[in-house]
Amino acid sequence: MKHQRCIDRIDRLLALSSKLTRMESLSFRQIAEAHNVSERTARRDIDKLKEFFPLENQDGTWRIDLRAPPIIGRTHNISSFCPGKASLRRHSRSYVKKR
Numbered sequence: 001m002k003h004q005r006c007i008d009r010i011d012r013l014l015a016l017s018s019k020l021t022r023m024e025s026l027s028f029r030q031i032a033e034a035h036n037v038s039e040r041t042a043r044r045d046i047d048k049l050k051e052f053f054p055l056e057n058q059d060g061t062w063r064i065d066l067r068a069p070p071i072i073g074r075t076h077n078i079s080s081f082c083p084g085k086a087s088l089r090r091h092s093r094s095y096v097k098k099r
Contacts, residue, residue, distance in 0.1 A: 009045070012031075012035050012037070012045055013045060013048060013049065015035070016031065016045060016046075016049060017049065017052070017053070020049070020053060020055070020062075020063065020064050021064070023063065023064065024063070025058070025061035025062065025063040026046075026061060026062050026063070027060050027061045027062070028042040028043055028046070028060075029042075030061075031045060031046070046062055051071070052071060053071065054068030054069070054070070054071055056068070
């Protein structure tokens with residue numbers, strides 16, 4: 001179950017990243033409705049995306065701030081998106097070994 005929630009979050013973050021890079025604006029309500037999550041979860045997703053994109057809030061919608069300098073020097077991997085990082089790492093290592 002934890003792995004599925006983690007996968008769902010990664011899918012959501014990738015979809016939101018794609019929309020933001022296409023210069024779309026997103027509100028918490030739009031995110032919640034489009035991905036069948038609560039607005040609280042949408043807020044958490046935006047908070048996570050702020051680690052990767054210079055986001056600005058304008059009239060209740062979020063978009064990439066083109067005036068802000070790029071966010072550089074941060075290294076992340078996929079396990080930073082999910083709870084249970086150790087479990088995910090073990091799972092991914094066993095997958096790599098099988099191949």
